[in-house]
Amino acid sequence: MSTSREEMTPERQSAEEPVVELDRVGLAFDDKVILRDVSFTVLRGHTKIILGGSGSGKSTILKLILGLLRPDSGEVRINGQRVDTMTELELMHVRAGVGMVFQEGALFDSLTVAENTGYRLYEEMHWPEEKVRARVQETLGFVGLGDFLDRMPSELSGGQRRRVAIARAMAARPGILLYDEATTGLDPITATSIDQEIIKLRDLEEVSSVIVTHQLRDAFFTATHEAVRRNGDVDIVQADAAKCDEAEFIMLKDGLIVFEGNAAELRAAKDPYIRNFLS
Numbered sequence: 001m002s003t004s005r006e007e008m009t010p011e012r013q014s015a016e017e018p019v020v021e022l023d024r025v026g027l028a029f030d031d032k033v034i035l036r037d038v039s040f041t042v043l044r045g046h047t048k049i050i051l052g053g054s055g056s057g058k059s060t061i062l063k064l065i066l067g068l069l070r071p072d073s074g075e076v077r078i079n080g081q082r083v084d085t086m087t088e089l090e091l092m093h094v095r096a097g098v099g100m101v102f103q104e105g106a107l108f109d110s111l112t113v114a115e116n117t118g119y120r121l122y123e124e125m126h127w128p129e130e131k132v133r134a135r136v137q138e139t140l141g142f143v144g145l146g147d148f149l150d151r152m153p154s155e156l157s158g159g160q161r162r163r164v165a166i167a168r169a170m171a172a173r174p175g176i177l178l179y180d181e182a183t184t185g186l187d188p189i190t191a192t193s194i195d196q197e198i199i200k201l202r203d204l205e206e207v208s209s210v211i212v213t214h215q216l217r218d219a220f221f222t223a224t225h226e227a228v229r230r231n232g233d234v235d236i237v238q239a240d241a242a243k244c245d246e247a248e249f250i251m252l253k254d255g256l257i258v259f260e261g262n263a264a265e266l267r268a269a270k271d272p273y274i275r276n277f278l279s
Contacts, residue, residue, distance in 0.1 A: 180212050249265075
């Protein structure tokens, strides 16, 4: 799959510069505090996995990254640009480099798989039809659905719908992909297939990933495996220690980050809240 990014408007960051950065972010709705002094960064091609109980602020962070919410305090930067002070028009430019995968896939039931996958390219980026068709075939082929272009969402399994959602999110070649409970509700085998797509995008396309999930099995699988090319094929294998360090976990509790570290450090954590969450 081509790694060319010529269609993507925002500048790509070097590997040493954060592509996502939250700096002392706070947010409250009336008297309910959602996030308190939250700070973290994501580097190019790295993964940040956000864990926490219901209402801890996990999905709120994704909305802040997209500019759908603005913090009460602190700063949010995407590819070095501060987005929390941008106008909606300015945000459109930044969002061109960000893709989003929702829990239920959020497909248009009246559109085919191909039309769903190419929707953003048609409607927002105004690509010519032939170019959209070629890119749609490429992305659906990448997620193993190259023969499903003309099917309707109602003809797909839950796992296939999620794969279409991933293809749609990656169609514009974003440098950042956000996943909001992408494997929730799927059986373990299907969930693993989605995890593998996330890993392939990260390791073969250098896509930076922010993953919100409460599925611990999928979180650890994504953090501890990598995609490698072998004789033209792609294999998902156990990652070495250096690669595992590129995937960091954040644990939220009452809007605060109570843990940040790799998979091994999370498993070894002694904090009672974390131990209870992992049990």
